[in-house]
Amino acid sequence: xxxxxxxxxxxxxxxxxxxxxxxxxxxxxxxxxxxxxxxxxxxxxxxxxxxxxxxxxxxxxxxxxxxxxxxxxxxxxxxxxxxxxxxxxxxxxxxxxxxxxxxxxxxxxxxxxxxxxxxxxxxxxxxxxxxxxxxxxxxxxxxxxxxxxxxxxxxxxxxxxxxxxxxxxxxxxxxxxxxxxxxxxxxxxxxxxxxxx
Numbered sequence: 001x002x003x004x005x006x007x008x009x010x011x012x013x014x015x016x017x018x019x020x021x022x023x024x025x026x027x028x029x030x031x032x033x034x035x036x037x038x039x040x041x042x043x044x045x046x047x048x049x050x051x052x053x054x055x056x057x058x059x060x061x062x063x064x065x066x067x068x069x070x071x072x073x074x075x076x077x078x079x080x081x082x083x084x085x086x087x088x089x090x091x092x093x094x095x096x097x098x099x100x101x102x103x104x105x106x107x108x109x110x111x112x113x114x115x116x117x118x119x120x121x122x123x124x125x126x127x128x129x130x131x132x133x134x135x136x137x138x139x140x141x142x143x144x145x146x147x148x149x150x151x152x153x154x155x156x157x158x159x160x161x162x163x164x165x166x167x168x169x170x171x172x173x174x175x176x177x178x179x180x181x182x183x184x185x186x187x188x189x190x191x192x193x194x195x196x197x
Contacts, residue, residue: 019057022047023067030068031104031172035111038065062117069118072109073126076100080133080161089140093160094185096137100168101181107172110165134161138192147196156195163188 025047030038040061044051058064079096086092100106113123135157142149142156149156167181 015057018049018053019067022049022054022057022064023071026064026068027071027105027108030108030112035108035115038068040064062119065112065115065118066122069109069112070122070126072105072112073130076106076109077126077130077133080130080137084133084137084140086140087144089137089144090189093137093141094189097164097167097185098181100164101171103168104172106165106168110169131157131161134158134164141189141192142196145193145196147193149195150197151195156192160192 022043026038026043029042029046038061040051040054043064044054047054054064058067079100083089083092083096112118113127131154135153138156138160139149139153167184171181
């Protein structure tokens, strides 16, 4: 008596799970191929869903891109906050920059923030929350060597964030993490420390 092989049952994805799967597929596609690759058809193909299902979950391309930007921003903010909580925040920052440079996500976030079709208010709120997390990291980096900022801490956070985003965008554009990155990180760290007392 032979046993028929039973196919595993596929539970349908919940609405939230399907939307997240589509958003994550769009994020991966955009990080790998750039914002120009983010057509609805390409996103649907990457997510393994129909374009109709994508449009069921998102009102259109701008809503889809808003969701991708929100997911990217939240992830970046969380990583900045985790780095700020480490005992050696300076070392955590170096690891964070190297990690972000290889991910490609911040380059995509930067490109998305330039898209006219994205809503300005959520982008502004996301930028502010990332700046707050970067400010905590910059303060922790100075605090780790018993220094306090000589300039407003928010300025240090903006500088750190611009440096991080710039390194990530350059690494994505060049498709490599530069061997000179360590020298650049050392120079940035020295500049940051010079802003402490």
